[in-house]
Amino acid sequence: MRRKVIAGNWKMNMTPSQAKALIEETKPLVAGKDNCDIIFCVPFVDIHAAQEAAAGSNIKIGAENVHFAPKGAYTGEISAEMLKECGVDYVIIGHSERRQYFGETDETVNLRTKAALEAGLKVILCLGEVKEERVNGITDEVVSMQTKLDLKDVTVDQLANVIIAYEPVWAIGTGLTATPEQADETCGVIRNTIAKMYGAEAAEKIVIQYGGSMNAANAAELLSKENVDGGLIGGASLKAKDFSIIVNAAQ
Ligand code: PEP
Secondary structure: OOOEEEEEEOOOOOOHHHHHHHHHHHHHHHOOOOOEEEEEEEOHHHHHHHHHHHOOOOEEEEEOOOOOOOOOOOOOOOOHHHHHHOOOOEEEEOOHHHHHHOOOOHHHHHHHHHHHHHOOOEEEEEEOOOHHHHHOOOHHHHHHHHHHHHOOOOOHHHHOOEEEEEOOHHHOOOOOOOOHHHHHHHHHHHHHHHHHHHOHHHHHHOEEEEEOOOOOOOHHHHHOOOOOOEEEEOHHHHOHHHHHHHHHHOO
């Protein structure tokens, strides 16, 4: 039985004081909900305030990106070692907004993933098809290829620190959600790809989340599916009540 993971992706929202207030509001609503892991991935500048607010609770704090170089002339970027020293546990890599607006490719996603894992961070690796790919019936090929490229040279031991977030790009921030069947089927395709790459045991263990307009109303059905081991939540993670309903649905 895989443990579910519910992670919020705040994107470019919340100042440090707003971060503190949102976590203070969320904490009592998710207290004692220990049947799933609860994570907020926050903007770099919110990390400290979020950690202070979450201290002693069941909420863990992650970042939204990391650079692949250990250090150097990469103005505006943050290294894995910097995140680690700040006490960050998780980092999102390969979010479709990074791929779409900031030129991320499977190659750079792979480099970032390896750098994060080598530094001891846990990675939430995002992948998923765009609308045209789903319409043309090549979703399975696309997610399978992304899984292979994004995890190239990641060892089976390192894979234990990887969560995959299946996020159909057409469903992110659009209010459109994959049907529970679509989410289950495509998470299953990713799991089969992991089985081919790493063996059946690793495939059985890996957590595969669904992300894309998951909300208080649709979470229970999505999370009830066999291959859906949690959610990566954008918009609804900015509302304490809605986020806590999703956490409850994962219990
Ligand atoms: C996301 O940012 O990963 C996401 C799934 O966003 P939303 O829930 O708003 O679609």
